Amino acid sequence: MGTYYRTFSSKSSNKKSLTIDTLNPGIKILEYAVRGPIAIRASEIEKELQKGIKKPFNEVIKAHIGDCHAMGQTPITFIRQVLAVVSWPKLLDNPEIPSDVKFRAVEILRSCAGYSIGSYPCPLGVDVIRNHVVCYIEKRDGHPCNLDDVVLHAGAKDGIQAVLDLFDADVDGKRPGIMCSIPQYPLYSAIFSKQNMTMIKYYLNEDKNWSLEIPELERAIEDAKKTCYPRAIVVINPGNPTGQVLTRENIEAVIKFAYENNLFILADEVYQHNIYDKNCKFFSFKKVLMEMGEPYNKVELASIMSTSKGYMGECGMRGGYSEVINLDPDVKAMFFKSLYALYTPSVLGQACLDAIVNPPELGEPSYELFSKEKEAVLQSLAIRAKMVTDTFNNLEGISCNPVQGAMYAFPKINLPPKAIEKARSLGQSPDVFYTRQLLEETGISVVPGSGFGQKPGTNHFRTTTLPLPEKLTEMLQRFKEFHESFMAKYK
Ligand SMILES: Cc1ncc(COP(=O)(O)O)c(C=O)c1O
Numbered sequence: 001m002g003t004y005y006r007t008f009s010s011k012s013s014n015k016k017s018l019t020i021d022t023l024n025p026g027i028k029i030l031e032y033a034v035r036g037p038i039a040i041r042a043s044e045i046e047k048e049l050q051k052g053i054k055k056p057f058n059e060v061i062k063a064h065i066g067d068c069h070a071m072g073q074t075p076i077t078f079i080r081q082v083l084a085v086v087s088w089p090k091l092l093d094n095p096e097i098p099s100d101v102k103f104r105a106v107e108i109l110r111s112c113a114g115y116s117i118g119s120y121p122c123p124l125g126v127d128v129i130r131n132h133v134v135c136y137i138e139k140r141d142g143h144p145c146n147l148d149d150v151v152l153h154a155g156a157k158d159g160i161q162a163v164l165d166l167f168d169a170d171v172d173g174k175r176p177g178i179m180c181s182i183p184q185y186p187l188y189s190a191i192f193s194k195q196n197m198t199m200i201k202y203y204l205n206e207d208k209n210w211s212l213e214i215p216e217l218e219r220a221i222e223d224a225k226k227t228c229y230p231r232a233i234v235v236i237n238p239g240n241p242t243g244q245v246l247t248r249e250n251i252e253a254v255i256k257f258a259y260e261n262n263l264f265i266l267a268d269e270v271y272q273h274n275i276y277d278k279n280c281k282f283f284s285f286k287k288v289l290m291e292m293g294e295p296y297n298k299v300e301l302a303s304i305m306s307t308s309k310g311y312m313g314e315c316g317m318r319g320g321y322s323e324v325i326n327l328d329p330d331v332k333a334m335f336f337k338s339l340y341a342l343y344t345p346s347v348l349g350q351a352c353l354d355a356i357v358n359p360p361e362l363g364e365p366s367y368e369l370f371s372k373e374k375e376a377v378l379q380s381l382a383i384r385a386k387m388v389t390d391t392f393n394n395l396e397g398i399s400c401n402p403v404q405g406a407m408y409a410f411p412k413i414n415l416p417p418k419a420i421e422k423a424r425s426l427g428q429s430p431d432v433f434y435t436r437q438l439l440e441e442t443g444i445s446v447v448p449g450s451g452f453g454q455k456p457g458t459n460h461f462r463t464t465t466l467p468l469p470e471k472l473t474e475m476l477q478r479f480k481e482f483h484e485s486f487m488a489k490y491k
Contacts, residue, residue, distance in 0.1 A: 026194035033186050033451020038435055039064050042445035057443035061475045063463040064445045066240070066407050068313025071466040073377065076312055078370040079355040082108075083317075086117050086351045098365040104358060108351050117347040123340045125152025125321070126347060129354045133321050136357035140272075141287035145323060151336075152321050152353065154345035156270045156306035157187060159322040162343055163266055163302045166335060167231045168195050177228030179220060179263070181212065182453035183410060183460070185240045189453070198228035203455060206412065209401045210242040214253050221261055232264040233257075238271040238282070238405030241452050241462040243385070245280040245405040251288045255296050264300040270320075273310030276382035277404035286323060300326045307352045309407070311377040319349035319356075381407065384465045384472055391476040395483050407466055410449065413459050419490035431459040437486060442478040 020028070039062075046060045062070065069075065078101065085091045085105035092102050111128040113119035124130065130150050137145040153159035167176045177198040180188045184201075192199040202220040204210040212235070221230050235254060237246045246254075258265050267285035275282050286303050289296055307319035327335065359374075360366035385403035392400035392411045400411035415423075415430050423433030431448035438461075439445050449460025467475050 024194075026196060030190040030193040031186065031451070032190050033447050034065050036447070036451055038432075038439060038445050038447060041436070041439060042443075045439070045443065055443065056441060057478065060439075060443045060445060061467055061471060061478075062445050063467060063475065064447045066309065066464050066466065067315050068309075068407075068466055069315065071464070072468045072471070073313050073466070074373075075314070076355075076370065076373050076377075078360055078366045078373075079312055079314065079352060081366075082355040083348060083351055087348065089115070100360050100364040100366050104354065105351075108347075108354060112347060117351065121344065121347050121350065123344045124336065125150070125345065126350050126354075129350045129357075130321075132354055132358040133323075137284075137286070137323055141284055141290070143287060143290040145286075146325075148332075149325050150321055150323050151339060152319070152345050152350050153304075153343065154318040154320070154349055155308060155315075156268065156304045156320045158318075158343055158345065159302075159304045159320050160187060160266070160268065161191060162335070162339060163304075163322060163324065164191050164195070164197070164232075165338060166331065167264075168197060171229040171231070174227070174229040176232075177224045177230040178266075179217065179224075179230065179233040181234070181236060181239070181242075182455075183241050183449065183462075184234075184453055185236055185268070186451055188234055198224065200224040200228070200230060201453065204239070204242060204244070206401065206455070206458075209404075210239060210244040210410075212246060212250055212254065214257055217254070217257050230261060230263060232266055234266045234268060235285070236268040237285075238274060240271065240406050241408045241410040241447075242401070243403035243406045243408055243410065244401065245275055245277065245282065248281075248283045248288060251283055251285060252292060255285065255289050255292060255299055259296050259299050265302070267301060267303045269303050270306040270309045271406040272305065273378070274381065274407060275405045276378075276385050277402065280404045282405070286325065298326050300324075307349065307356055310356070311374045311381075312352075312356055313377075314352050317349045317352040318346060319351075319353035320345075321353060321357075380469065381465065384467075384469060385409070387469075387472055387476065388463065388465045391480065395480060397487055398483065403465060407464055408462050409465060410452070410460050410462050413461065415459055416487065416490040419486070422490065429459075431461060434459065434486070435461050438479070438482055442482045444475055444479060444482075 042060050081101040082104050086108050091097055107128050109115050111126045133150045134145045134147050175198055177200045179200040179202055182201045182203050200220050202216050205213055224230055272282045285301055302322050302324045304322050307317050308315040360370045388409045389400045389402055392398045397414045398411050400409050403409050420430045423430040429450050431450050435446055435448045446461045446463040454460050
């Protein structure tokens with residue numbers, strides 16, 4: 001025995017096979033500000049408070065991440081009942097469970113091998129749920145949708161990754177370039193970093209409510225052609241972190257631009273239920289593209305949806321879908337092959353998606369409660385969005401575009417030169433300095449604008465509008481006091 005150990009230890013070494021020098025360089029450089037240093041420090045402060053360390057506040061308010069349930073949002077009864085029954089089919093005997101919930105649960109279970117959500121699903125998604133997604137899209141857009149174009153994902157992230165994977169190839173000796181808005185949701189920059197793809201940045205116009213302007217797309221693509229091969233354009237609508245909702249005309253112009261430049265469109269439409277401004281309406285890229293007719297209705301498009309946002313906020317369930325249209329059939333076969341090999345969404349996440357795309361209809365037993373709960377969440381989100389923008393716009397040195405949709409505000413802070421000097425002396429960018437001070441002094445965690453990208457020379461931060469009304473009132477009061485004293489200090 002002793003000999004064995006000696007022999008073993010003399011052959012082994014303490015050297016790691018994987019070191020920071022041999023690590024995938026893409027992993028080293030990728031950044032995801034939403035869970036970056038401010039979020040990490042917020043969790044540390046929470047632990048310090050638990051240990052009894054005194055702070056000028058009693059609680060950390062986590063406004064850095066779009067996680068509705070973490071902020072206290074109550075789950076929608078119908079969704080959770082469907083999940084409960086598919087997980088524990090004995091509940092089918094329970095008279096308290098409404099018949100429409102049971103009907104949906106049975107449909108899902110029948111589509112699962114062995115009548116159990118514990119069996120392996122088809123990696124493209126459970127058939128009956130994919131069919132319900134098809135009906136949802138047809139009802140939303142008024143246009144046909146093919147089952148073959150719809151695949152289910154473990155959240156939008158997996159769908160976005162799976163679609164962007166398709167572009168990871170050099171063309172004419174150049175790396176792929178993907179157009180993406182600035183500010184952007186940093187999942188995109190993280191994927192581009194990981195895969196060494198070029199992010200072609202187009203700036204949204206803050207002075208015109210974060211509008212997406214075609215001359216700016218033209219500028220960005222012309223510049224980029226020198227260094228990469230432009231392949232696709234990502235559009236987030238409603239916007240994260242900017243909260244704007246694109247007009248139909250704007251979407252048409254983007255589709256024309258994509259057609260003229262032979263670009264694939266990735267429409268990130270995860271906030272399609274989150275529209276608060278009565279003058280705004282959500283138009284899917286698919287609907288607009290279909291209604292534009294030839295030749296625009298042939299543009300390749302992936303539209304991405306999630307269970308994490310909207311009125312449901314079921315981030316933990318990891319449900320989502322993509323509708324991918326106009327793909328070359330050979331490419332589509334390869335896309336499906338990659339999904340079969342690399343991805344398989346959880347059936348529970350898919351069942352959650354099912355409850356969203358196949359909600360109770362008028363006349364069904366769950367309809368009234370479902371509608372009441374859904375409307376209550378959306379109305380409250382609209383009120384909170386206004387509370388946030390009104391507060392910011394009443395503060396000296398801050399301007400904030402209206403939150404027309406999604407669940408974030410991205411205000412601009414005009415910091416005094418002394419604050420900028422102080423930040424530089426600490427080796428921090430001004431927005432990081434401001435948000436760090438905010439966190440340390442008030443316990444409010446938001447994300448510095450640099451994590452999403454911002455025009456050089458400007459400073460922003462992103463806050464969610466998700467704290468429940470009472471908490472949000474407290475947060476905004478704490479914020480106001482901090483901001484006023486910060487501005488006075490560095491005047
Ligand atoms: C624009 C956008 N796309 C995608 C996602 C990822 O969503 P999921 O939780 O479904 O992966 C988010 C999450 O915040 C988002 O804001």
